[in-house]
Amino acid sequence: MTPLHEILLRQIARVGPISVADFMTQALLHPDHGYYTTTTPIGRGGDFVTAPEISQMFGELIGLSLAQAWLDQGSPAPFHLCEIGPGKGTLMGDILRATKSVPNFHAAMNVILIEASPTLQAVQKQTLSGVAVTWLDSVAAMPDGPMFMVANEFFDCLPIRQFRRNDTGWQEQMIGAENDAFHFVLGTQSPADLFHTRADLPTGAIIETSAAGNAIMDTLSRHIANFGGAFIALDYGDWGTHGDTFQAIKNHEKSDPLLYVGCADLTAHVDFHALGETAKAHAKISQMIPQGVLLERLGITARAQQLAAKLSGEALENHIAAHKRLTHPSEMGTLFKALAVVPHNAPLPAGFEG
Numbered sequence: 463m464t465p466l467h468e469i470l471l472r473q474i475a476r477v478g479p480i481s482v483a484d485f486m487t488q489a490l491l492h493p494d495h496g497y498y499t500t501t502t503p504i505g506r507g508g509d510f511v512t513a514p515e516i517s518q519m520f521g522e523l524i525g526l527s528l529a530q531a532w533l534d535q536g537s538p539a540p541f542h543l544c545e546i547g548p549g550k551g552t553l554m555g556d557i558l559r560a561t562k563s564v565p566n567f568h569a570a571m572n573v574i575l576i577e578a579s580p581t582l583q584a585v586q587k588q589t590l591s592g593v594a595v596t597w598l599d600s601v602a603a604m605p606d607g608p609m610f611m612v613a614n615e616f617f618d619c620l621p622i623r624q625f626r627r628n629d630t631g632w633q634e635q636m637i638g639a640e641n642d643a644f645h646f647v648l649g650t651q652s653p654a655d656l657f658h659t660r661a662d663l664p665t666g667a668i669i670e671t672s673a674a675g676n677a678i679m680d681t682l683s684r685h686i687a688n689f690g691g692a693f694i695a696l697d698y699g700d701w702g703t704h705g706d707t708f709q710a711i712k713n714h715e716k717s718d719p720l721l722y723v724g725c726a727d728l729t730a731h732v733d734f735h736a737l738g739e740t741a742k743a744h745a746k747i748s749q750m751i752p753q754g755v756l757l758e759r760l761g762i763t764a765r766a767q768q769l770a771a772k773l774s775g776e777a778l779e780n781h782i783a784a785h786k787r788l789t790h791p792s793e794m795g796t797l798f799k800a801l802a803v804v805p806h807n808a809p810l811p812a813g814f815e816g
């Protein structure tokens with residue numbers, strides 16, 4: 463039994479079943495025992511691999527799209543170049559390298575990383591040594607000014623609540639405990655008033671909501687509407703909420719989300735419709751597009767060929783596999799989606815038009 467397992471058992475014994483959101487928050491960000499606060503989970507030696515860890519091409523192309531958006535908005539100076547949930551700092555490193563040749567971009571930027579985990583902040587410091595970086599631990603602390611921001615696989619680890627349809631309305635699916643093990647239980651309060659619009663779904667259907675994701679998107683899109691900038695969010699998910707997607711990943715394999723609490727990554731599919739609706743209240747949003755389509759539009763094939771010309775043998779094979787992994791519909795190309803947010807009077811970032 464992990465220390466966090468014991469802490470949560472005691473909490474449930476005292477106050478009864480807890481929401482999936484409370485469980486996720488503790489499992490991922492508990493100050494002493496949380497998964498992100500205590501481990502470096504990303505990469506081959508970790509539990510999961512993300513797009514920037516697969517190939518430098520991902521960060522290069524996203525970086526150039528952000529730089530184009532900066533040029534399109536009249537090259538505001540100074541501006542914030544930001545990432546939220548930067549993991550090992552690889553994506554920001556690739557963005558910085560790719561944008562070196564954009565005139566005045568580096569001279570005008572303040573690099574800001576928003577990262578809740580001190581352990582990962584330390585990893586980012588190493589990856590980006592030599593770069594002047596400001597770390598913030600939440601979006602609430604973002605200073606005024608134009609903000610060009612990326613988030614990759616960030617919204618998927620924000621806490622969700624789950625609701626299950628019964629014959630007459632909705633009940634929250636919560637987490638209780640028995641014989642020292644966690645299990646799902648239905649809550650006793652019905653939030654029917656919240657979900658009357660989804661009466662179309664059959665009995666047993668599950669929907670998920672992320673108040674945290676919507677609150678963060680609200681803050682970021684307001685900021686962009688007020689000060690200018692662009693936000694590109696990439697994640698796995700879809701338009702709307704589609705049943706139970708709460709999952710754990712440990713050692714690159716799916717595992718039971720109620721086991722290994724604090725020692726496995728917990729995520730849920732991102733509801734881009736909910737994020738888009740939140741952003742639309744303040745700013746302009748793009749259509750949600752598959753990651754593969756976005757990267758093709760940004761020129762990944764030409765970039766892949768350019769890099770391939772310098773490679774041979776195993777390195778070349780790995781490079782070709784990485785290109786396929788990022789873009790192919792059977793790999794990350796379709797499951798992962800992208801959404802961009804800009805002020806009403808600004809063009810969408812490169813790759814998002816149409």
Ligand code: SAH
Nearest residue numbers: 498512547548549576577578579582614615
């Ligand atoms: N973007 C990176 C890492 C994704 S993992 C990549 O593509 O490789 C999720 C990241 O979000 C981790 O860095 C984690 O510590 C951070 N994180 C999780 N919850 C957060 C929160 N509420 N606020 C800020 N950062 C958070």
